[in-house]
Amino acid sequence: xxxIRIRKxxxxxxxxxxxxxxxxxxxxxxxxxxxxxxxxxxxxTLSHVMKEISQLGFSNIDVKKNEIIAMNVEREDIKGKPYLxxxxxxxKDGIDVEYSIPKEINMNKxxxxxxxxxxxxLLILSEYDIDWKSIMRRVLESLSVVSELFTDNYAILSNxxxxxxxxxxxxxxxRDELYNxxxxxxxxxxxxxxxxxxxNLRIRKLEGLTNETLKEELLIWLKNHRGKINVSEFAxxxxxxxxxxxxxxxxxxxxxxxxKE
Numbered sequence: 183x184x185x186i187r188i189r190k191x192x193x194x195x196x197x198x199x200x201x202x203x204x205x206x207x208x209x210x211x212x213x214x215x216x217x218x219x220x221x222x223x224x225x226x227t228l229s230h231v232m233k234e235i236s237q238l239g240f241s242n243i244d245v246k247k248n249e250i251i252a253m254n255v256e257r258e259d260i261k262g263k264p265y266l267x268x269x270x271x272x273x274k275d276g277i278d279v280e281y282s283i284p285k286e287i288n289m290n291k292x293x294x295x296x297x298x299x300x301x302x303x304l305l306i307l308s309e310y311d312i313d314w315k316s317i318m319r320r321v322l323e324s325l326s327v328v329s330e331l332f333t334d335n336y337a338i339l340s341n342x343x344x345x346x347x348x349x350x351x352x353x354x355x356x357r358d359e360l361y362n363x364x365x366x367x368x369x370x371x372x373x374x375x376x377x378x379x380x381x382n383l384r385i386r387k388l389e390g391l392t393n394e395t396l397k398e399e400l401l402i403w404l405k406n407h408r409g410k411i412n413v414s415e416f417a418x419x420x421x422x423x424x425x426x427x428x429x430x431x432x433x434x435x436x437x438x439x440x441x442k443e
Contacts, residue, residue, distance in 0.1 A: 213283070214282070215283075216282075220279065220312065224309060237306070254270075268281040270303060279300055294324045301321060396433075399430075400430050
């Protein structure tokens with residue numbers, strides 16, 4: 183990939199292009215094919231190599247006259263062409279490694295994954311004299327990338343943790359406020375229900391005092407009080423309104439049970 187070098191102008195000011203940033207490169211880059219060669223010498227024949235790599239679970243192994251091509255395909259495109267893959271070409275004088283880095287895959291992580299897979303393949307090969315020094319350099323580079331990935335991921339996770347912690351605190355506060363409001367509402371509802379029960383009880387008592395019962399109670403009262411009645415007192419005793427008492431007296435007058443003096 184081309185890097186854009188920032189050149190200084192004659193007046194000493196820097197060109198303000200930022201195409202060299204990681205973000206810009208990540209957004210602008212296309213699918214990439216990378217390759218490297220493992221320095222190794224075959225001690226026997228490729229047929230022996232075939233027996234060893236057959237147990238590694240490659241997607242496809244193609245045996246040719248002077249080389250063996252083994253493919254590890256993780257994804258294919260709509261036409262069935264390998265899209266995310268690692269290819270190993272085993273030759274007598276070395277092992278070529280080719281791998282793809284699709285644009286949506288993190289480049290550093292992909293390099294780490296390929297290095298890990300390559301190390302797994304090489305460790306099982308007994309038919310090669312391998313230059314482990316060069317391999318270790320690549321492994322160390324991968325470890326350095328892993329360290330960067332972990333550092334970046336830790337920073338991201340740490341920020342997410344702090345954000346979630348703040349959101350949790352705010353949500354808990356809002357929840358507690360809602361619980362307090364709900365508790366107050368429950369108390370108000372309970373109080374209203376008690377008041378409603380009292381009113382219903384009073385209504386039932388009033389409804390239970392029929393006209394006939396009212397007239398009978400009024401006649402008993404008048405008999406016991408020598409024909410006199412205190413409307414308010416009677417209403418309080420029988421838990422009815424004074425108007426209801428007047429209504430009962432009016433019925434007795436109209437029906438001729440009592441008369442006014």
